[in-house]
Amino acid sequence: MVLTKPAYYDAFACLAGDCPDSCCHQWDVQVDPAAAARYQALPGALGDRLRQFLYREDGAWYLALDGDRCPLWQADGLCQIQRQLGHEALCAVCRNFPRLRHDYGDFVELGLELSCPEAARLILTAPAAPPVQAQVPGGDVPEYDREAMLLLRKTRQTALALLRDHPLPQALGLLLLYAHHVQHLLDGAAWVPFQEEAAVAFGKTLAEPPDPAGLRRVCLGLEILTDRWRHLLEAPPDPGPWLPGHRAMARYGVERYWLQAVSDYDLAGRVKLILSGCVLVRDLGGDLLSTAQLWSKEIENCADNVEALLDAAYHHPALTDARLLGALLP
Ligand code: SF4
Secondary structure: OEEEEOOOHHHOOOOHHHOOOOOOEOOOEEEOHHHHHHHHHOOHHHHHHHHHHEEEEOOEEEEOOEOOEOOOEOOOOOEHHHHHHOHHHOOHHHHHOOEEEEEOOOEEEEEEOOOOHHHHHHHHHOOOOOOEEEEOOOOOOOOOOHHHHHHHHHHHHHHHHHHHHOOOOHHHHHHHHHHHHHHHHHOOOOOOOOOHHHHHHHHHHHOOOOOHHHHHHHHHOOOOOOHHHHHHHHOOOOOOOOOHHHHHHHHHHHHHHHHHHHOOOOHHHHHHHHHHHHHHHHHOOOOHHHHHHHHHHHHHOOHHHHHHHHHHHHHOHHHOHHHHHHHHOO
16 A cells, blocks of 8 residues: 655654653643553553553553653653653553654555644655655555545645645635635535636635634633633734745645544535644744644644534634635735
């Protein structure tokens, strides 16, 4: 089967003790059942410490924090499990983070999560380059809707080209309009070509003044992990300019989420999740890289927050197409 990964994927190396926002900070890690069983049977002081912090909730195992850090984290930024037992002894989340793997059966796509500072640096600053593809052993009969997947794979190329070939923020507005165009096709409409100029002209007739305070209120109503995020949302500095990093953030979102619409046919909601993230990160100003990484940590890494935003994309007044277009097609 074919494996696809971003050109920057292999450049990732964990910053360990030099990480400005370690993944061992502020998250209760979900521990896979096999690792939980190993940890429970582990003798000695390390086993005792693991058992002290392992807990079960709704059928899943977690490792509780000690203060605001993972109890296995050490002052040099390294993990006691990794140091004493090696990388393979880590639970699946810690072993893989920030690597993403989307396995569709007959093809697989890899990526990195924006919520890791070093991955964010690569995602937002690496030069745009075609993904790397390789033939790898394995694969299975796919269970997805083949017609929908064919459409999504083809249109994702067009979406990436729109992002690449238009100035900001218009490229992001066009992406929203194109997502709706593809959504109609996914919903069964007859194929018609996407006319970029006509779409922009139409988008401008729909646009209403953006509502940045409303967008921040939506996020303040979600689960919040860090005080820094709450402070940013409550008292943001002045908005920053549109930068190449916002385009890279949108590209990351398209590469990560576009094909996932095959699972529930909701493409427009996913694109609005991505674009509202770009708009919010720009509105929050400051350093783009650290704000985008924080957005990802707070929003993308919380399944409840993603679900709430996908839902809000269809009914919240701050997230209407008109408001987003107002921010993107001035
Ligand atoms: S957040 Fe990324 S760079 Fe930092 S410790 Fe975790 S994996 Fe390493």
